[in-house]
Amino acid sequence: MKANHNPSLQDRQAAAAKSKQAALDKLRSKPPVDEKIVAARQEAQLKRETAQAEKRAAKIALDAAAAEAKAVEAAKAAEIAAKKAAAARPPTAAEMKAARDARFAARKARR
Numbered sequence: 800m801k802a803n804h805n806p807s808l809q810d811r812q813a814a815a816a817k818s819k820q821a822a823l824d825k826l827r828s829k830p831p832v833d834e835k836i837v838a839a840r841q842e843a844q845l846k847r848e849t850a851q852a853e854k855r856a857a858k859i860a861l862d863a864a865a866a867e868a869k870a871v872e873a874a875k876a877a878e879i880a881a882k883k884a885a886a887a888r889p890p891t892a893a894e895m896k897a898a899r900d901a902r903f904a905a906r907k908a909r910r
Contacts, residue, residue: 806814890898
């Protein structure tokens with residue numbers, strides 16, 4: 800190849816036309832697509848999409864069931880906490896006095 804090769808405009812246009820013609824010839828030489836094959840591919844694609852949709856629906860239903868179970872569990876825990884809080888009422892004045900007197904008596908007994 801020459802070091803100083805500068806193709807002219809006509810040379811470049813001819814090369815472009817030649818490559819374009821080669822691409823067109825290559826495209827035209829392909830056999831036509833068989834309709835049976837296209838129909839089979841479309842059917843297979845439809846089956847895949849249907850299976851994916853069913854899988855997504857099942858996952859959504861499973862997630863919803865898990866969320867519902869979690870909500871029920873949280874409600875039970877809240878109910879138990881409320882019962883414990885109600886059972887753990889603050890001591891009355893008489894109970895506080897009795898506890899104080901018991902501590903006082905224990906201190907006196909240690910001396």
